[in-house]
Amino acid sequence: MSILYDEGQQAIATESRRVLEARTSKDRLLKLLTTTGEVDKPFWDTAVEQGWTGLAIPEEHGGLGLSLAELGLVAQQAGAVIAGAPYLTVGYGASQALVASGVAEAQAAWLPKLAAGEAIGTVAFAEGTAPLPANPKVTFADGKLSGTKPGVTAGITADVAVVLASHQGKPALVLADLAGVTRNAIDSYDNTRLYADLVFDGTPATLLVEGEAASTLALDLLARMAVVTAHEQTGAAEALLFTARDYALTRKAFGQPIGAFQSVKHRIAELYGFVEIARANCIHAVASEGKDNFLLAAADARISATDAYDTAARDTVQIHGGIGATWEGGLHLHMRRARSLAVEQGNLMFWEDLLVDHLGEAA
Amino acid sequence: MTDFEAYRASAREFLESVAGEFGKDARRGLDVEQDLALGRRYMATKYDAGFGGISWPKEYGGQGLTHTHKLIFDTEEAKYGMPVVYFGISLGMPVPILMHYGQDKDFVKERIVKALRGEEIWCQLFSEPSGGSDLAGLRTRAEVDGNGWRLNGQKLWTSWAQYCDYGVIVARTDPTAQKHKGLTYYWVDMKAPGVEVRPVKLAAGDSHVNEVFFDDVRLEDSQRMSPVGGGFAVAMHTLMIERYIATDSAGFGPPLDVFVELAKTTDYNGRPAISDGRIRSQIARNHAMRAGLESITARAMLMMQAGMEAGPEGSLNKLVAVRSRQKLSELAMDLKGQSGFAYSEHNSPREDWTNSWISAPTGRIAGGADEMLLNTIAERILGLPQDHRPDKGVPFNQIPA
Structure with missing residues (x-):
């Protein structure tokens, strides 16, 4: 795509914002923090009803055949309202793995359901501190998966997972039906992410891709999910920027709005810089999909968006003073989400290393 | 190929053809005077090749193209390290403002062409010891003198003033008015009697900025470029002219x-x-x-x-x-x-x-x-409030110094 959005894309952004703003409730999100294994149903119903689950799935598999650009725009709006379910990004990763694999049977079995939101897909790559382990401890042999994938996003409820495993000493991407898998739910600081350790114990699975191609595809999928997440982070950071701005305009101290103090207004102006740089990198990454520089552009987007959301969460709470630190005020919803999104899809250190490795080779 | 791509290609072709004579390597080891002389020759060459005043009207010696064409050329030009730094302010702000507000069209056109060819350089005399960021706090004054004006005071941080032929200047004509309302805008001949330029050496050791002193400098009323008391608006216009100039993500440091x-x-x-x-x-x-x-x-x-x-x-x-x-x-x-x-x-x-x-x-x-x-x-x-400004609405001569 171009780095200017077309009219259709702008319409998707406007419409998704409108519908999400109308159906989101801070009180519901606060309540969900204390429950494990539940999502905000109105959010997810909206996503399914609007067709966001199938946005980037090809039409022949029941999707809308659109691209990362459209999904990114929806993710941006979802980030702004603190998405009540974690499925869009990891579902995209799972379905793109299927599309890329070319394994027709698995595609026919899952893609139409994933596109329609009737099944939930996720991705299980990480082990230990490695977002993308070179030699996964989870193994795939004789059509069966064994071992544990820790802290899988949507792991509590997902129906199917694309798992990075070792197969005859080489990496492989396999598809596992999670129906009979043991899920150890994690009571987390951000419970609607539905984190669970997935324990595979001879779980039947289908080989999608193996060897060098599996490593390459896994990295590409991780990069594309990171770009979706970067949009979500950017949308959230922008929402915080406006929250901080609005509060600074109304809250008065020492006889004037606190936004008239440079210590406050400059902090907010700096947030604007973080948000716009992250946004520009997101657009650049989307426009680079399928090109040689995509990984680099994805890393740029991921790094600047993580930085933007972390900073916006930190500073917006600070600008709100005491009320920013209360449960009721709800800004901690963003603090929590900023951290969970910073860790999912590879943390800053991972993307910094990847970026510098690329530059080091090129220079 | 679009019009813009074709233009970029022709810009590159020109730049490539003169890079050896004027570019980074040709400049290495030159002192400022030598580099400036090289720069003047480059500007003339550029003008003769049809790349001077790209977005300015043809009637003033420009090329009559769009601002985008100019940005394209500037972006390409920046890659070669050409000696253009001396002319950046001159052609960026004072000369366009002269084109807009100058009273005598023949005089204006002659100045523009000479500025484009690097034969004359213009400076912008805004900042003062008492006002840089707070421009309207300036104290240089212009007083009525017969049918013209008499200028007294001091400017500071004026880039390249020591090499300049002309400048644009904002001066206070009414100290009893509120600070923004008592200012008037002129052009000034930097070689006129009473103008003294003293270079200021900066931390890096170079001296591209100056103090400029005005001691009873005579200005004709035809040198006035704003209504009397309307100088601040023209000053703002000057600063807004080039909102999108060729930028550098390296902050003009190393890539x-x-x-x-x-x-x-x-x-x-x-x-x-x-x-x-x-x-x-x-x-x-x-x-x-x-x-x-x-x-x-x-x-x-x-x-x-x-x-x-x-x-x-x-x-x-x-x-x-x-x-x-x-x-x-x-x-x-x-x-x-x-x-x-x-x-x-x-x-x-x-x-x-x-x-x-x-x-x-x-x-x-x-x-x-x-x-x-x-x-x-x-x-x-973002629509946040202005800072508290105790000088707001106060006549300039009643603001505590």
């Missing part, structure tokens, strides 16, 4: 690949420094920041080519790029350690980390200090 090369070739703890996590993190953060700025610029260019107005995020470039250049320069000096103590003021801040470091403060102050840029973002883009 990031120069740092990467340094990190690859420098040993630290027995390994190449590029394998050190602290260095890696800074490289990655700088890359992400610069890529974002470049994407903002690319998007702005596309929008302008499509006839749309570019977004306000373009205002981030100088703020973000220059201060990160400052920090990255410090890190590069750390990396070099004891082997990096040598310094020459003749090295280019675009190639040498030490020169980049010591001249970075100028970049963070000139053309809008970081703090003023943050105020502008906060107030103009």
Whole structure:
């Protein structure tokens, strides 16, 4: 795509914002923090009803055949309202793995359901501190998966997972039906992410891709999910920027709005810089999909968006003073989400290393 | 190929053909006077080749093309390190303002062509000891003198004034009016009796800025470029002329690949420094920041080519790029350690980390200090309130000095 959005894309952004703003409730999100294994149903119903689950799935598999650009725009709006379910990004990763694999049977079995939101897909790559382990401890042999994938996003409820495993000493991407898998739910600081350790114990699975191609595809999928997440982070950071701005305009101290103090207004102006740089990198990454520089552009987007959301969460709470630190005020919803999104899809250190490795080779 | 692509190709062809005579390598080792002389010859060559005054009307000696054409040329030109720095302000602000507000059209046209050819240079006499960021706090005064004016006072930080033939100036004509309302805008002959220019040596050792003193300098009323008392609006217009100039995500310091090369070739703890996590993190953060700025610029260019107005995020470039250049320069000096103590003021801040470091403060102050840029973002883009201003609504001569 171009780095200017077309009219259709702008319409998707406007419409998704409108519908999400109308159906989101801070009180519901606060309540969900204390429950494990539940999502905000109105959010997810909206996503399914609007067709966001199938946005980037090809039409022949029941999707809308659109691209990362459209999904990114929806993710941006979802980030702004603190998405009540974690499925869009990891579902995209799972379905793109299927599309890329070319394994027709698995595609026919899952893609139409994933596109329609009737099944939930996720991705299980990480082990230990490695977002993308070179030699996964989870193994795939004789059509069966064994071992544990820790802290899988949507792991509590997902129906199917694309798992990075070792197969005859080489990496492989396999598809596992999670129906009979043991899920150890994690009571987390951000419970609607539905984190669970997935324990595979001879779980039947289908080989999608193996060897060098599996490593390459896994990295590409991780990069594309990171770009979706970067949009979500950017949308959230922008929402915080406006929250901080609005509060600074109304809250008065020492006889004037606190936004008239440079210590406050400059902090907010700096947030604007973080948000716009992250946004520009997101657009650049989307426009680079399928090109040689995509990984680099994805890393740029991921790094600047993580930085933007972390900073916006930190500073917006600070600008709100005491009320920013209360449960009721709800800004901690963003603090929590900023951290969970910073860790999912590879943390800053991972993307910094990847970026510098690329530059080091090129220079 | 679109019109713009074709134009870029023709710009490159021209630049390539003269790079050997005027570019980076030809300039190495020249002192300022020699470099300026080379610059004047380059400007004349550029004008004769049809690349002078790209976006200015043909009736004034320009090429009659769009601002986008000019941005394309400037972006290409920047890659060759041509000696154009002496003419940037002249052609960027004072001369366009003269074109807009000058009273005598024949005089204006003659000045424009000479300025485009590098034969004459114009400066902008705005800042003073008592007012830089607070421009309307200026104290240089112009008093009625028969059918003209008499100018007295002092300007400061005037770039290239020592080489200038003319300047535009804002002076106070009514000290009893509120500060913004008592100002008037003129052009001034820098060779006129009573004008004295004294270069100010900057931290890096160079002296491209000056103090300029005016001692009973005579101005004709035809040199006035605003209504009496209406000078502040013209001054604002001057500063707004080039909202999207050719930007540089490196903050006019060295490009990031120069740092990467340094990190690859420098040993630290027995390994190449590029394998050190602290260095890696800074490289990655700088890359992400610069890529974002470049994407903002690319998007702005596309929008302008499509006839749309570019977004306000373009205002981030100088703020973000220059201060990160400052920090990255410090890190590069750390990396070099004891082997990096040598310094020459003749090295280019675009190639040498030490020169980049010591001249970075100028970049963070000139053309809008970081703090003023943050105020502008906060107030103009985000709608936050202005600071408390005790001088608001007060006649200038009653504001405590």
